[in-house]
Amino acid sequence: xxxxxxxKIETRILLIRGIHVMIDRDLAELYQIETKTLNQQxxxxxxxxxxxxxxxxxxxxxxxxxxNCDRFNLLKHSSSLPYAFTEQGVSMLSAVLRSPTAIQxxxxxxxxxxxxRRYLVSNIGLFQRLEQFEIRQKNTEKQVDKxxxxxxxxxxxxxxxGIFFDGQIFDAYVFAADLVRSAESSIIxxxxxIDETVLTILDKRHEDVxxxxxxxxxxxxxxxxxxxxxxxxxxxxxxxxxxxxxxFLLIDDKVYHLGTxxxxxxxxxxxxxxxxxWTGREILERMEI
Numbered sequence: 001x002x003x004x005x006x007x008k009i010e011t012r013i014l015l016i017r018g019i020h021v022m023i024d025r026d027l028a029e030l031y032q033i034e035t036k037t038l039n040q041q042x043x044x045x046x047x048x049x050x051x052x053x054x055x056x057x058x059x060x061x062x063x064x065x066x067x068n069c070d071r072f073n074l075l076k077h078s079s080s081l082p083y084a085f086t087e088q089g090v091s092m093l094s095a096v097l098r099s100p101t102a103i104q105x106x107x108x109x110x111x112x113x114x115x116x117r118r119y120l121v122s123n124i125g126l127f128q129r130l131e132q133f134e135i136r137q138k139n140t141e142k143q144v145d146k147x148x149x150x151x152x153x154x155x156x157x158x159x160x161x162g163i164f165f166d167g168q169i170f171d172a173y174v175f176a177a178d179l180v181r182s183a184e185s186s187i188i189x190x191x192x193x194i195d196e197t198v199l200t201i202l203d204k205r206h207e208d209v210x211x212x213x214x215x216x217x218x219x220x221x222x223x224x225x226x227x228x229x230x231x232x233x234x235x236x237x238x239x240x241x242x243x244x245x246x247x248f249l250l251i252d253d254k255v256y257h258l259g260t261x262x263x264x265x266x267x268x269x270x271x272x273x274x275x276x277x278w279t280g281r282e283i284l285e286r287m288e289i
Contacts, residue, residue, distance in 0.1 A: 005030075005105070009112045014069075014084075016061055020116060021084040022109065023065070025075070030105045031097060038097070039083065045096050053089035057081050087113040161273040169266030173201070176265055179251055180204040188250035188280065190241065192216040193261040196225040201262055202236055214241035214287070241287060250280040 012026040028035040042049055057065065062081050066072045075082065085093065087110065094106030164172040180187060181204050189198065194215050202211045217240060218226075226238055247258040255278045259270035 005108050006112060009105075009109050010116070013112060013116060014065075016057070016065075016084055017055075019086055020113060021086055022090060023072075024083040024085065025072070027085060027090070027093065027109075030109070031093075031099070031102050033097070033099075038093075041096050042083070042093075048092050048096065049089060052086065053092055054083055054085050056083050160276075161271070163269065163271045164266055166268050167266065172265035172270075175272075176201050176249075176262060177204045179249065179256065181206070183209045183251045185209060185252055186250070186280075187211045188214070188248075188284070189262065190214045190244050190248040190250075190283075191258075191261050192242075192244065192247075193263060194238075195222060195263045196229070198262045199225070199229050199233075199236055203233055207234070211236045213238045214244070216240065216242040216244075243287070248283065250283060253280040255280055255283055 009030065012022055012030075013020050014023065015021075024038055025035045028038040031038065042054065058081070062075075065082070066076050090106055090109050090113070094103050162175075164175070180201060183205055185208075187202060187205055187209060189202070189212070191198070191213065192215050194213060198213065202213075205211055211234075213236060215238065218238060222238075226236070230236065247261055249256040249258055249262075255275045256272055257275055258272050260268065264270075
């Protein structure tokens with residue numbers, strides 16, 4: 001019976017405000033009395049329970065208690081905050097309650113407090129090593145974050161300028177698709193040579209991103225492909241514009257210069273670059289549209 005009681009007590013010793021304490025409800029259960037009765041006895045002997053012996057939980061502590069301890073679920077909607085008793089407070093309770101059960105239980109509780117304190121003292125070296133391990137782990141996480149940041153910056157740099165060689169068809173396709181996916185509001189392609197593969201790439205955009213293509217002319221076959229595409233997928237608008245020689249891809253307000261048409265990605269050498277001195281708005285103004 002004592003072993004069972006001791007095990008029950010140990011599971012009810014909590015760490016609050018850096019102090020090992022027991023909650024009035026748990027103590028009342030162990031003393032086999034109502035919580036109300038326990039607290040009434042404490043109030044009648046208030047001078048015996050200074051702050052070092054007993055304190056009332058605040059709202060945050062109470063919320064944490066209810067969240068982390070299933071046995072306190074019934075207190076979730078209680079308007080009364082529970083009391084926490086320290087080791088000295090539990091010792092004083094045995095003198096206030098005076099029943100044989102209270103005395104026996106208080107002795108067991110005091111033994112559990114002493115046992116716990118001895119355990120902490122004997123394992124202080126282990127706890128210190130664990131603390132040092134946690135510090136090293138946090139430092140490692142910071143280093144990993146730095147590495148990931150560098151990788152992201154490197155990825156962004158690769159999206160600013162580069163060269164694709166013949167045969168890098170998939171790499172070039174992935175590059176273009178990533179650019180399309182990065183758009184937040186609009187994609188505008190200025191390209192005199194387009195086919196249905198361009199529509200496939202532009203379909204990689206997010207749902208609420210509009211797509212417009214400017215090209216010098218619309219042939220019969222592409223017009224038919226565009227009509228079928230727009231009947232099934234999000235519409236892509238195509239307009240005629242015959243003043244551009246090079247290819248440009250406007251992602252929101254960014255302007256990319258492309259050395260080849262999107263339909264020919266990776267077939268021959270081509271370069272691309274982000275034109276930081278220009279904005280998409282300025283390009284559209286130059287187009288007089």
